[in-house]
C-alpha cells in the first residue's frame with residue numbers, strides 16, 4: 545500500500561457563477577490505487593470472454609492502476625470557508641475505497657464483485673454507492689461525481 549501522503553493529490557478548485565443561483569464551488573480531489581481483477585462472465589463462452597474482455601479475461605487476473613477523481617460541489621460554509629472538510633473526505637475515501645481496493649483482488653476481496661464483473665464502469669458504481677455514505681453534515685451533495693481512467697500495466 546502506498547503511504548498515507550502520496551496516494552492522493554492536492555485538491556483543485558473552480559467556480560462558475562449562475563447569476564440566478566447562489567455561488568457554488570466545485571472541488572476536485574484525486575486518489576490513486578492499484579488493484580487486480582479478472583473480467584469474465586458465465587454468460588459468455590471462453591472464446592467470447594476472451595474476445596470481449598481481451599487480456600482482462602486472463603484466468604490468473606492482472607493489475608491496473610486506477611485514478612479516482614471525486615468532485616464535490618456546494619455552497620461555501622461561511623463559518624469554515626469550506627464546502628467539505630478535505631481531511632474528513634480523505635479519511636473517508638481512504639477507509640471506504642483505498643483500504644478496501646488497493647493491492648487487492650477485486651474479484652476475490654470485494655464482496656460486491658463476487659457475482660458482478662469488475663469493469664471500470666461497475667467499479668465506478670460501487671465507489672459511488674460507498675461515497676453516498678459520506679456524512680451529510682459536510683454538505684456533500686448528491687452531485688458528488690466519480691470518474692475513472694484506467695491505465696493497464698499488465
Ligand SMILES: [Zn+2]
Pocket residue numbers: 581599600606607608
Ligand atoms: Zn484488466
